[in-house]
Structure formats: C-alpha cells, structure tokens
Amino acid sequence: MQEWWRSAVIYQVYPRSFQDSTGNGVGDLAGITQRLDHIAELGVDCIWLSPICTSPQADMGYDVSDYTSVDPLFGDMAAFDDLIAGAHARGLKVIVDQVLSHTSDQHAWFKQSRLSRDNDKADWYVWADPKPDGSPPTNWHSHFGGPAWEFDPGRGQYYLHNFLASQPDLNFHNPDVVDAILDTCKFWLDRGLDGFRLDTVNYYFHDQQLRSNPPAQATPQVMATDLYGMQNNIYNKTRPENLVFLERLRALTDQYDDIMMVGEVGEMGRRSIEIMGEYTAGTERLHMSYSFAMLGPDFNAEHFRNCIEGFQSGAPDGHPYWSFSNHDVPRQVTRWGDHAVSDDAIARLACAMLMSFEGTIGIYQGEELGQTETELVFEELTDPPAIRYWPAIKGRDGCRTPMTWEGDTPNAGFSDAKPWLPVKPPQAAHAVDLQTDDGILPFYKFMIALRKNSDVLSRGKTTFISLPEPLLAFMRIHNGQCMTFIFNLSKDSQIVPLSAVAEIACGSGAAVVGDALNLDGNGFAYLSHSDGRVI
Numbered sequence: 001m002q003e004w005w006r007s008a009v010i011y012q013v014y015p016r017s018f019q020d021s022t023g024n025g026v027g028d029l030a031g032i033t034q035r036l037d038h039i040a041e042l043g044v045d046c047i048w049l050s051p052i053c054t055s056p057q058a059d060m061g062y063d064v065s066d067y068t069s070v071d072p073l074f075g076d077m078a079a080f081d082d083l084i085a086g087a088h089a090r091g092l093k094v095i096v097d098q099v100l101s102h103t104s105d106q107h108a109w110f111k112q113s114r115l116s117r118d119n120d121k122a123d124w125y126v127w128a129d130p131k132p133d134g135s136p137p138t139n140w141h142s143h144f145g146g147p148a149w150e151f152d153p154g155r156g157q158y159y160l161h162n163f164l165a166s167q168p169d170l171n172f173h174n175p176d177v178v179d180a181i182l183d184t185c186k187f188w189l190d191r192g193l194d195g196f197r198l199d200t201v202n203y204y205f206h207d208q209q210l211r212s213n214p215p216a217q218a219t220p221q222v223m224a225t226d227l228y229g230m231q232n233n234i235y236n237k238t239r240p241e242n243l244v245f246l247e248r249l250r251a252l253t254d255q256y257d258d259i260m261m262v263g264e265v266g267e268m269g270r271r272s273i274e275i276m277g278e279y280t281a282g283t284e285r286l287h288m289s290y291s292f293a294m295l296g297p298d299f300n301a302e303h304f305r306n307c308i309e310g311f312q313s314g315a316p317d318g319h320p321y322w323s324f325s326n327h328d329v330p331r332q333v334t335r336w337g338d339h340a341v342s343d344d345a346i347a348r349l350a351c352a353m354l355m356s357f358e359g360t361i362g363i364y365q366g367e368e369l370g371q372t373e374t375e376l377v378f379e380e381l382t383d384p385p386a387i388r389y390w391p392a393i394k395g396r397d398g399c400r401t402p403m404t405w406e407g408d409t410p411n412a413g414f415s416d417a418k419p420w421l422p423v424k425p426p427q428a429a430h431a432v433d434l435q436t437d438d439g440i441l442p443f444y445k446f447m448i449a450l451r452k453n454s455d456v457l458s459r460g461k462t463t464f465i466s467l468p469e470p471l472l473a474f475m476r477i478h479n480g481q482c483m484t485f486i487f488n489l490s491k492d493s494q495i496v497p498l499s500a501v502a503e504i505a506c507g508s509g510a511a512v513v514g515d516a517l518n519l520d521g522n523g524f525a526y527l528s529h530s531d532g533r534v535i
Contacts, residue, residue: 004093005195005260005287006319007458008045009361009448014327015052015074016060017402018365020415027402027414029070029079033086035405038432042368043448046093046260048197050327052080053099056106056166059384060400061097062199063104063167067184077191084192093194095260100181101203102167109180110168114152114159124177125168126160128210139212140236141227144385148236162203162236164384172204172245182252189256196253201263201289202275205242207235229268237266238275246285262321262360265291273307277315288360290321295329299336299489301472305464308357312462323362324350331366331399334373339470341491344370345522347440348508349487352524355447356485358462358476363444365403369430370440374401380422397421407431450506456483465535471496471519473535484527484534486510491521502527502534 019031029052039047051061054071061071070080087094103110112121128137128149136149136158142165149158150165160169170177185196213231246263253259263286265275272291279286293307311320324332332350333343340346347370354361376397381387386395401421405413412428435441451457460476460483467473470490476483484502488494488509496517504510509523517525517535527534 004045004258005262005360007360007452008093009043009355009363009451010046010048010095010262010321011039011042011044012048012050012326012362012364013039014050014365014400016050016420017400017414019403019405020417020419023416025415025417025419026073028073029075029083033079033083035403036083036086036090036092040090040092041445042363043445043452044092044363046095046194047087048262048362049094049096051097051099051199056104058104058166059164060382062099063102063106063164064099065104065106066108067181068187080191088192093260095195095197095262096188096193097199098185098188098196099199100170100185101172101200102161102163102169105166105168109170114154117155117157123174124171126171126206127155127157128160129157137210138235139231140233141231143228145388160206162200169203169206172241173206173208178245178248182248185249185252189253189259194258195260195262195287198261198263198286200266201246201279201286202238202242202265202267203236204245205239206237207239209235211235233267243278243285246279250284250286260287262287263289265289268292268296270306270310273310274314276311276320277318280315280318280320282317288319288321290323290362292329294322294324295326297335299339301467301469301487301489304353304472305474308462309464320359321362322354322357322359323364324354325364325367325399326362327364327400328396329399331364331371331373333367333370339489339491339522341521343372344440345509348443349489349522349524351440351444351447352506352508352526353472353487355451356457356474356476356526358460361451364399366430368441368444369404369432369435371404371430372426373398374422374424374427376422382421401427404428404431405433407434447506454483455479456481465533467496467535470494475533480531482529482531484529485524486517486519486527486535487524488519488522493521493523494519496535498534500529500532500534502529 016027018027019035020027021031052074053064054066054069055061055063109121109124113125136147140148142148144164151158161167213235216232265272272293276289279289333347378390383395383397402414402419402423407428411419411423412431455478456476460478463475465473472487498515505526505528507525509520510525511518
C-alpha cells in the first residue's frame with residue numbers, strides 16, 4: 001500500500017468561499033472544479049472539502065439533514081462526480097468532512113425520534129428526563145453558549161447538543177445508529193472519495209450514566225461562548241467506547257484501496273496531544289489526527305516543541321497531522337501578528353515552520369496568499385455564536401470570507417453577485433493575480449516542492465535542539481542525510497553559534513557569518529550538513 005497520506009500536504013477548501021459559478025454569491029462544487037488548477041499548481045496532494053451534504057446551514061453545513069446527498073446550494077451529485085474526476089485527473093486526492101457526532105434537527109431521523117419515546121428511532125439520539133427540579137440532566141456545556149441540553153415538550157425530555165440546539169447528538173451507544181452511520185460512510189467511499197476528515201472525532205459517545213463533569217483542576221479558561229474550560233470534560237466526550245467505533249470505521253475503510261481518515265480532536269493543551277496519540281495508535285484506528293494545539297495564540301518555541309515531542313512520546317507508532325489554520329480560528333498572519341516584523345515575514349516563517357514538521361501538513365485556503373483576518377461589523381455576521389455574543393466574541397466569519405482571485409474585479413473574482421460574506425480591500429490586496437514573483441504564493445509553491453523532493457523533509461525523524469527562546473531548533477535525519485532547522489519566533493535579530501560547517505539550503509533573513517548564523521526578526525534557515533550537530 002502506498003500510504004500517500006504519510007508525507008502529504010492537504011489543502012482545505014471551504015466550499016462557500018472558494019468560487020461561485022452560479023452568480024448567487026455562494027461558492028459551489030462547480031466553482032471548485034473551475035479552480036482546480038490553482039490547487040494542483042501549489043503542489044499539494046489532497047483536497048479536504050468542508051461539509052457539502054444537504055443541510056439547513058444553521059452552522060454552515062455542520063448540521064447535516066441528509067448524509068447521502070449534496071446540498072443544492074453547492075450543486076448536485078453530478079457536480080460532485082465532476083469534481084472528483086477533475087481532481088483525480090490532476091493527481092489530487094479528495095476527502096470530505098464527515099460530521100458524525102450530531103445531525104440537524106431537520107434530519108428525518110431526529111424528526112421521527114422526537115415524536116415519541118417508543119418509535120423505531122426513539123433511542124437514536126441522546127434523550128434524558130429532567131432532574132426533579134426540572135433542570136437539565138447534567139452540568140455539561142454547549143460550545144455555542146448555555147447548557148448542552150434542550151427541553152423538548154413533545155417528549156417531555158431533554159436532548160443533548162454539544163453545539164447549537166438545532167444540532168442534536170446521535171446516540172452511538174445504539175448499535176443501529178452505528179450501522180446507519182457506517183452505511184453513510186460507505187456511500188461516499190463507493191462514490192470514489194479518498195477518505196474523510198472526521199469532525200469532532202472525540203465527541204461520538206457520552207457517559208451513559210449521565211454523570212456531571214467535575215470542575216477543571218487547572219486554572220479555567222473562560223470565554224463568553226465556551227465554558228468547557230471550567231470543567232474537566234471526562235463524561236461528555238472522549239469516552240473509551242470511541243476507540244471501538246473508530247476500529248469499526250477503520251475496518252470499513254480498509255476494504256478500499258488506500259483510504260485515509262484524519263480526525264479532528266476537539267480539545268486544547270496537553271490532553272489534546274494525548275488523545276491524538278490514543279486515536280492513531282496501531283493500525284486499527286485513525287490514520288492520523290490533529291488537534292487545536294497549534295491553532296491558538298501560543299507562538300513560542302516551547303509550545304511547538306511540546307506539541308511535537310508530546311506526540312512522539314505518546315504515540316510512537318502513530319502519525320500526526322499539523323496545521324496552523326482552518327475555518328474555525330483567526331488567520332495565522334493576524335493571530336500571530338504581535339510577533340511579526342511584517343505580515344509577509346510571519347507568513348513566510350509560518351510556512352517554513354509547517355513544511356519542516358514531521359508528519360502530514362494541512363493548509364487552509366488563502367494562507368498561501370498570506371491572507372489576513374477580515375474585520376467585520378455586526379450587520380455582516382453569519383456565525384451564530386458571534387451574533388449571540390457580539391462584541392465580546394467576533395466569531396469565525398473573519399477567516400471564512402471568500403478567496404480573492406483578481407484584485408481589480410468585483411468581489412476579487414469570487415462572484416458577480418454580492419457574496420455571502422464581504423470581500424474587503426485588505427483581503428483583495430492579496431489576490432492571486434496580484435502576487436509578485438517574490439510574493440507569498442510563489443514561496444508556498446517553492447516550499448511545498450522542496451518538501452516533496454527531499455527525503456529528509458518527507459521522511460526524516462525529528463530530534464529537538466535546546467536553544468533559548470525565541471529560537472525553535474531541531475534536526476531531521478533520514479538514511480544519513482541531515483538537516484537542521486532554526487526559526488526566530490520574534491521581531492528581534494538573533495545570533496546562533498555554529499559548531500560545524502553548514503550551508504543554508506533554504507532561508508529568509510539568514511546568513512552564515514564566520515562560525516555563527518545570523519537571523520533577522522522572523523528569520524529562519526534550513527541548514528544542510530553532514531552527520532552530527534551543527535549547533
């Protein structure tokens with residue numbers, strides 16, 4: 001088996017915001033097909049599509065109402081087949097977001113389930129009686145504000161929802177639910193899909209005893225919409241039964257040729273790395289997983305080292321997926337702006353770091369342009385938690401605004417109509433056609449090609465080198481070939497003494513002067529050298 005995914009670079013497409021082909025202001029599958037050459041020319045290996053199944057779009061497709069159809073907003077099954085064929089013709093794999101932990105309240109399963117306590121699907125969702133005082137069954141929180149329980153007067157019970165109240169959680173303790181979910185996955189594999197990105201992969205099972213979570217042991221991190229940090233979330237997610245389901249899902253995918261599954265671990269901090277290890281251990285669970293560990297504001301050498309070494313120690317036979325951005329977090333250039341000499345400098349540094357990491361790499365659309373977070377006003381919002389908690393929470397719309405293709409055309413070439421989210425001048429300035437020869441887009445292409453053509457970058461094992469902050473340094477070695485990577489995560493210049501001869505194979509703001517490496521603010525160097533340490 002080729003296992004193409006082990007050194008792959010995966011490009012996330014947010015279908016709503018990639019390219020509108022119909023003039024309705026919303027991106028679609030045909031639009032993605034029109035822009036496949038852009039993705040292929042980047043040199044990536046695979047496209048990850050955010051949800052395309054039929055949905056009321058209360059949470060932008062993460063509330064599925066039919067698992068085996070394409071939402072008319074994005075096209076139809078023929079458009080999906082065309083996209084798959086076009087991608088495969090260009091040597092690109094395609095995976096799709098599978099949202100299995102919950103459905104929309106408009107799904108036929110839930111509509112039947114809520115009718116009574118004794119119908120065929122009565123136990124397909126997580127239902128529970130109120131406490132004697134009428135309060136919810138547990139103290140669990142919803143990520144989008146308030147309790148994770150919604151009272152349904154028809155059944156006289158609460159149902160569980162980890163996100164919006166219109167996103168009820170499926171009851172994975174019911175074997176019929178598991179069988180039905182596996183059938184929906186088989187449907188897409190039979191259609192030619194190359195794998196899945198599994199949304200909220202550690203949320204499938206809940207504690208059947210409905211025990212309330214204890215308070216967080218560490219200092220809680222509290223946000224207006226997300227009180228998860230105030231609890232030790234041991235009963236509402238990451239239950240041991242999850243592993244059994246993942247093994248069944250892996251057994252299904254192993255019936256097909258070279259399928260890949262990557263799971264999103266909805267957790268922060270050290271625990272997220274531990275879960276990544278558990279979920280990828282051996283050959284019977286996920287092929288790889290990623291967490292939000294690198295998607296937050298932390299930007300220091302200790303943090304990145306802890307993430308990678310934590311995975312190495314926790315899952316020595318597992319495989320990681322590293323990404324700095326996606327559709328749920330502020331864009332990396334803006335998020336790490338306090339550490340930046342300039343937007344371009346931090347964009348190059350982030351790209352160079354990511355391409356040097358051992359494992360599979362993920363890029364979110366627009367990062368290859370050095371795109372920045374869009375500043376929106378309340379009237380422009382679509383994200384439910386932002387609308388509910390504005391202005392304390394700005395939400396996720398700022399990273400979801402449309403791709404910018406032609407800087408001087410209406411809506412930067414995304415659509416002839418008013419887009420579902422606005423295209424503003426700061427984002428249009430990063431359009432594909434405005435990228436210069438020494439711009440961020442050519443740099444991404446160069447770095448991806450370098451990674452793919454280097455055995456050290458694609459297969460080398462990692463050993464970290466202890467340097468003081470703000471310097472991140474490590475070696476990677478493969479078959480006697482060595483490369484050392486040094487990154488300056490600050491605005492200030494740094495000098496790194498060298499103990500052996502080394503050449504800069506790739507770098508920015510870097511120069512070897514005598515027996516030292518000089519790094520400008522946000523500078524970096526890939527050093528090629530013979531066996532042994534150079535710093």
